[in-house]
Amino acid sequence: MWKKQKPKNKGISIFPIKIDTLEKILIDKFEGNPDLKFSRYTVSNRNVVVFFIDYQIDMASIQQSLLQPLVEFDKNGKKLTNETLMNSIPVNSPSTSVDIEEILNGLLIGKVYIYIEDEKTAVDYIFAKKESRSLEKAETESIVLGPQISFTESLSKNMNIVRWLIKSPDLVLEEFKIGKVSPKDVRLVYMKSLANDDDVQTMRQRLKELDVDEVEDAIVLKQYIEDSQNNLFPQFDITERPDRFAYNITKGKLGVLVENSPSGFTAPATLFSFLESTEDLYMRWQAGSFLRILRFVAMFISILLTPTYVAALTYQYAIIPTQILISIGQSRVSVPFPPIFEALLLEFLLELLREAGARLPTKVGQTMGIVGGIVIGQAAVEAGLTSNILIIVVAMSALASFTTPSYLFGTTIRLIRFPLIILAAFFGLIGIVFGITFLIIHTLRLKSLGRPYLVPLYPLQIKDFNKVFFRTPFNHSSKRARSYRPKFIKRFSSKDADQIRDIDE
Amino acid sequence: MNINVSIKPGNRIRAFYLFFIIFDIQMGVGVIGVPRFIYMEAGRDSWIAILIAYLYIALVIYVMFVILKKYENTDLFGIHADIFGTWIGKLISTIFIIHFGTSFLSILLTYTEVVQLFAYHELPNFAIAFLIMLLVLYAVFGGIRVVVGLSLLLFISTFWLYFILYDPIMRMDWHNFLPMFQTSIPELLKGAKETSYTLVGFEILMIIYPFIANKNKAKLPAFLGLTLSIFTVLLVTTISIGYFAAEGLKHIDWALLILFKSASLTFLERLDYIVVMVWLMVILPNLVFLLWAISYGVKRVYKVPEKITIWVLAIFYLTIVNFFHYDYQIGKLTDLIARYSFWLIYVYPFILLIFVLIKKRKRRQGSEEA
Amino acid sequence: MKTMKICLILVSLLLLLSSCMESFQLENLGVILTRGTDITDDGEIEVTLSLLQFVKDSPNVNTTIRGKGKTVKGAVRNANTKTNQEIVVGKQELEIYGRSAAEKGIKPLLDTLRRDANVPNTLFLAISESDASSLFNVQDPGISANLGEFLHGLIRPGEEKRIFPERSLPKVAALINTPGIEPTLPILGMKEGIPSKYGIALFKEDKMVGQLPLKDEVLVQVMEGTLREHYYEMTIPIEMVADYLSDKSHAKKNKNVNMVYIVEKGKGNIKLKNKEKLQFKTTINMLLNLLEISESLKLDNPEAIHGLEKEIENNIKKRFEEILSIIQELNADIFGYGVQYRIHKKGGELTTEEWNRLFPKIDVEIDVNVKIIRHGEVHR
Missing domain, CATH: 3.30.300.210 (Nutrient germinant receptor protein C, domain 3)
Incomplete structure (x- = not known):
């Protein structure tokens, strides 16, 4: 996959050529494709052919700005050559091509070719027409405050949004083509003056050296170029929110946009960046900090609650206070299964509900959630399949796992639970401690774009804590996070920000 | 063997991690049982004995820094090779490696015993050791950065254990400390010596030193780490003396864990169970550092690749733990380590210092004459 | 593939290892809340256990069973033969010694509590005015349904309120061991068929030697x-x-x-x-x-x-x-x-x-x- 791509040998010119031969070659190459339009004209006594694929082309404008000047070329009495043709057609950025492969690829992306018989090159213009969805509200990462727009499948629209969000000449959108069979336009987005050069170089190299037939989507590309593919943890942060994307870029990270993908990803990411939401910024700093800490707590609850229940009920009954022990015991006694089976059953049920809810249309999905949550849960307790305490435990940990702003990371958390539940069932509390320690070592070993995954916790950057674990008022965050090693740390003068300006003298 | 080592920039660590390294390696299974040993010697004035130990260890660490400063960028093994020549140097280095190895074994066994005592008495030694070894191997294979990071993260994730001590503190009887200053000085010194098994481990400084990026800032974090671990030992011993009466403490093996036994929260009781399990996180940096030091040392001294050492040792330990069944066997091992580590760690650095000073002076004279 | 294989081996090994562990599933346990210990005339130890026991479709979770043996643990094992559940001590909240046992000395009886790491240190000790077992003969249905908790509540009425009758295990053990101070323990007795606080037992080392009326608890407590x-x-x-x-x-x-x-x-x-x-x-x-x-x-x-x-x-x-x-x-x-x-x-x-x-x-x-x-x- 990482093999170096061979440099393309520039094709040998097929021109000059007779129009009939050209048509034959083209039809040969596009076998079974009836959509190649091949129209011949005779202008100033020379045979001219115009060819294109009609549905890739904006027909109205080609009629008006290309065919019409071409047909009316006779009137000014000049001799028809490539140069004079280009002069008389009022469309920008004409180019010429000689290679048949290049022409074929050009046709696919909506170019219109004009070839004047016996000329050495063919002239082409871009009249690409691309169907895409209009901009919509972000669905998977919805927030309450702040911009609601989300990326769409059109790369140009996405780039347009990003450009408008970061109106700076520093913003670089480097172009890459990825995929041998069906190449896709990929853009590496970063701030020239901020992004760490090493990171840019690493990312560039990974993109360049990627040798695959095609990438389906940004998420797929992300998996191809991540540091470790076998890992459960996502190492780049994927988002469908342009504001989140832009926020990361302006903090010195790199972003990647892929053609036809309604999401972009940013790198390097840390474990904690998945728990950040741009909404924290839109809230007052107290609420922002609260929400962020809430999400951390939620992550721990989600990972630990069910395993602790299983461990306590299988081995360490003594850690439960007596009063709760009585109510758990009373509801457990009618359950015929061991706690592990009971917990796995309910977790599985919940995952089924979630998966079914995601597949079904929105309206049906909502009903399903209610039916599943209330009716099945209630019935399970009454049938003696689970204890009612466990329903609360599982519901709470599921709820907690949904608070993660990143859907991808939320899935990771949900998955981690299962090995922990099994460990808890086999070894009790020490199994949980073992599992947690294992996860700590695991995340310590992880890297994202060659950078440590747990920064700013390790390597310790206490000054960055206010950007990651909580939020301080803006006049206290005058610096960018050191963790991502941007070229410039300072955002604005903190002295100036602290000044109070509106007291009357 | 090269006396000085060059470390890749990616493997260097900042000096302030020494705080966590020194603290983590000193805190382990020793602190669970140490109050009894100190109290047996120094009685009510145990706290003075601990402070004496503090001053002495601070001096030892200072001496270590003096020795290390004499070289450009080296570790204990390099110094040995330089001072004593290849063969004797190798021999002394090997003694240190064996010391790390036995410490590793005793920690593994003691923790196994504690787990069996408190929670799973039917779980065989092998099973517990196997679980622990999995974590240790996974961490050590991550390299020095993971090893150091683990000590930092586990420090953070176990720091809350201090807060549970509020409960025994409220139940202390301060009369147990009165009258003060009654213990004779030899007894105090003996008490200070009893800390050797617990507080030993800071010799890792001489192994990890070449990995430190900003060496001029290394002293303060090392001393602060020592201070925190001394504070912990002091706290634990003081609470134990106040909480268990004199006669009681003499018969209590795992004082610290019993202190945690009386604490409970409204939503969680029997915190001692949780503490015993979480103690895995406290001993893990110990084991990881020791295994790392062994593998690094073997590579330095005998040029055996780290991977081989680690695998061989893992199998060795997993085999040997099955032969320890009695409490007293583990106790004997601990005693043995306490006894020789006093000479090896508390006394030897001074001898080494003298040799290093003589050697350097000779060398300087030699270079001046030339 | 290699990692997958290693993982598989590890997981199967873990499963094998864990199979040798005895599990304590809550519904299979009889959790001792309060235990009364007496020494009978023939020198045997008799225990009366107030257990938390979960039976299907029964709102009553409290049962009382008795056992006899040469040692406390042995007596508990003996009691265990009368029930289908495993009796465990992890949540024991109160240990009551009969008066005659206390007068003979409680040190041998305390041993099991100090030795067994599963016994919590929040365990309280008390003395019964007569035989400990008599405290468990409660007819009042409201109390007997929750006897273990009730007895514990007598000793510790409020959460975190360290008032007199509370005597936890480590404290008593420490007092017995300290020369120059002797322990006191609360005495429980039956009043109108209901267990209640009765007085203060005075100890000489581990032997009960006398008692004070309950109203003196203020002075005892103030001096503490x-x-x-x-x-x-x-x-x-x-x-x-x-x-x-x-x-x-x-x-x-x-x-x-x-x-x-x-x-x-x-x-x-x-x-x-x-x-x-x-x-x-x-x-x-x-x-x-x-x-x-x-x-x-x-x-x-x-x-x-x-x-x-x-x-x-x-x-x-x-x-x-x-x-x-x-x-x-x-x-x-x-x-x-x-x-x-x-x-x-x-x-x-x-x-x-x-x-x-x-x-x-x-x-x-x-x-x-x-x-x-x-x-x-x-x-x-």
């Missing part, structure tokens, strides 16, 4: 350290406060004044005044809040308050002297005069024998300071 928020009922002769009565005629009608106070803060303190002559000084300071009084006094007059305070001081002093003479006779130094003696002795060491010899000879000067700082909404 600081006492807060505790009711204190007392009776004084009316002629002592006759001057301050709102209606002087009452002085002839009634003999006594009955009062209840809340001890807002009480503190006791022992000082060694003279080591050779064994002279001690005991100071008791109390801040009181008057809750109820049977006679109307002119409490708006500061002198009335001072007079009342003085009378209370005398009352307390008298009672304290009585208690002292009892414990000196029993040679059970429950207040810890010996600890003060040890602290001021050279070398700081004191043996039990030495203090046994000295304690009956000590001379105590008592100084009581009482302040009535509040007297409620009215001052008459």
Whole structure:
């Protein structure tokens, strides 16, 4: 996959050529494709052919700005050559091509070719027409405050949004083509003056050296170029929110946009960046900090609650206070299964509900959630399949796992639970401690774009804590996070920000 | 063997991690049982004995820094090779490696015993050791950065254990400390010596030193780490003396864990169970550092690749733990380590210092004459 | 693929290893909440267990079973043969010793509690006024349904309120071991078929040697350290406060004044005044809040308050002297005069024998300071 791509040998010119031969070659190459339009004209006594694929082309404008000047070329009495043709057609950025492969690829992306018989090159213009969805509200990462727009499948629209969000000449959108069979336009987005050069170089190299037939989507590309593919943890942060994307870029990270993908990803990411939401910024700093800490707590609850229940009920009954022990015991006694089976059953049920809810249309999905949550849960307790305490435990940990702003990371958390539940069932509390320690070592070993995954916790950057674990008022965050090693740390003068300006003298 | 080592920039660590390294390696299974040993010697004035130990260890660490400063960028093994020549140097280095190895074994066994005592008495030694070894191997294979990071993260994730001590503190009887200053000085010194098994481990400084990026800032974090671990030992011993009466403490093996036994929260009781399990996180940096030091040392001294050492040792330990069944066997091992580590760690650095000073002076004279 | 294989091997090994562990599934357990231990006439140990036991479709989770054996654990095993569930000690909250067992010495019985790491340290100890097993014969359905918790609640009424009867295992074990101070334990007894607090057991080392009535718990508690928020009922002769009565005629009608106070803060303190002559000084300071009084006094007059305070001081002093003479006779130094003696002795060491010899000879000067700082909404 990482093999170096061979440099393309520039094709040998097929021109000059007779129009009939050209048509034959083209039809040969596009076998079974009836959509190649091949129209011949005779202008100033020379045979001219115009060819294109009609549905890739904006027909109205080609009629008006290309065919019409071409047909009316006779009137000014000049001799028809490539140069004079280009002069008389009022469309920008004409180019010429000689290679048949290049022409074929050009046709696919909506170019219109004009070839004047016996000329050495063919002239082409871009009249690409691309169907895409209009901009919509972000669905998977919805927030309450702040911009609601989300990326769409059109790369140009996405780039347009990003450009408008970061109106700076520093913003670089480097172009890459990825995929041998069906190449896709990929853009590496970063701030020239901020992004760490090493990171840019690493990312560039990974993109360049990627040798695959095609990438389906940004998420797929992300998996191809991540540091470790076998890992459960996502190492780049994927988002469908342009504001989140832009926020990361302006903090010195790199972003990647892929053609036809309604999401972009940013790198390097840390474990904690998945728990950040741009909404924290839109809230007052107290609420922002609260929400962020809430999400951390939620992550721990989600990972630990069910395993602790299983461990306590299988081995360490003594850690439960007596009063709760009585109510758990009373509801457990009618359950015929061991706690592990009971917990796995309910977790599985919940995952089924979630998966079914995601597949079904929105309206049906909502009903399903209610039916599943209330009716099945209630019935399970009454049938003696689970204890009612466990329903609360599982519901709470599921709820907690949904608070993660990143859907991808939320899935990771949900998955981690299962090995922990099994460990808890086999070894009790020490199994949980073992599992947690294992996860700590695991995340310590992880890297994202060659950078440590747990920064700013390790390597310790206490000054960055206010950007990651909580939020301080803006006049206290005058610096960018050191963790991502941007070229410039300072955002604005903190002295100036602290000044109070509106007291009357 | 090269006396000085060059470390890749990616493997260097900042000096302030020494705080966590020194603290983590000193805190382990020793602190669970140490109050009894100190109290047996120094009685009510145990706290003075601990402070004496503090001053002495601070001096030892200072001496270590003096020795290390004499070289450009080296570790204990390099110094040995330089001072004593290849063969004797190798021999002394090997003694240190064996010391790390036995410490590793005793920690593994003691923790196994504690787990069996408190929670799973039917779980065989092998099973517990196997679980622990999995974590240790996974961490050590991550390299020095993971090893150091683990000590930092586990420090953070176990720091809350201090807060549970509020409960025994409220139940202390301060009369147990009165009258003060009654213990004779030899007894105090003996008490200070009893800390050797617990507080030993800071010799890792001489192994990890070449990995430190900003060496001029290394002293303060090392001393602060020592201070925190001394504070912990002091706290634990003081609470134990106040909480268990004199006669009681003499018969209590795992004082610290019993202190945690009386604490409970409204939503969680029997915190001692949780503490015993979480103690895995406290001993893990110990084991990881020791295994790392062994593998690094073997590579330095005998040029055996780290991977081989680690695998061989893992199998060795997993085999040997099955032969320890009695409490007293583990106790004997601990005693043995306490006894020789006093000479090896508390006394030897001074001898080494003298040799290093003589050697350097000779060398300087030699270079001046030339 | 290699990692997958290793993972598979590891997981299967883990499963194998864990199979040798005995699990404690809650519904298979009989959780001891309270245990009564008696020594029968033939020297066997008899335990009475109040268990938390979960039975399907039964709201009652409490059962009581008995067992006999040579050791405490053996007796519990014996009891275990009568139930289909595994009896475990991890949540035991109270251990009650029968009076005769306590008089023989509780040290051998304490051993199992100290040795077994599964026994919690929050376990309280108490003495039964007669046999421990009698406390478990409760007919009242409301109480017997939740007997274990009820008994524990007697000892520890409120969460985190460290008031007298609470005697936790490590504390008692420590007191038994310390020369110069002896433990006290609460006594439970049956009153009208319901278990209730009864008195204070006095110990000489690990043997119960005598008892004090329950009303002395205030003084015992004050001498232990600081006492807060505790009711204190007392009776004084009316002629002592006759001057301050709102209606002087009452002085002839009634003999006594009955009062209840809340001890807002009480503190006791022992000082060694003279080591050779064994002279001690005991100071008791109390801040009181008057809750109820049977006679109307002119409490708006500061002198009335001072007079009342003085009378209370005398009352307390008298009672304290009585208690002292009892414990000196029993040679059970429950207040810890010996600890003060040890602290001021050279070398700081004191043996039990030495203090046994000295304690009956000590001379105590008592100084009581009482302040009535509040007297409620009215001052008459």
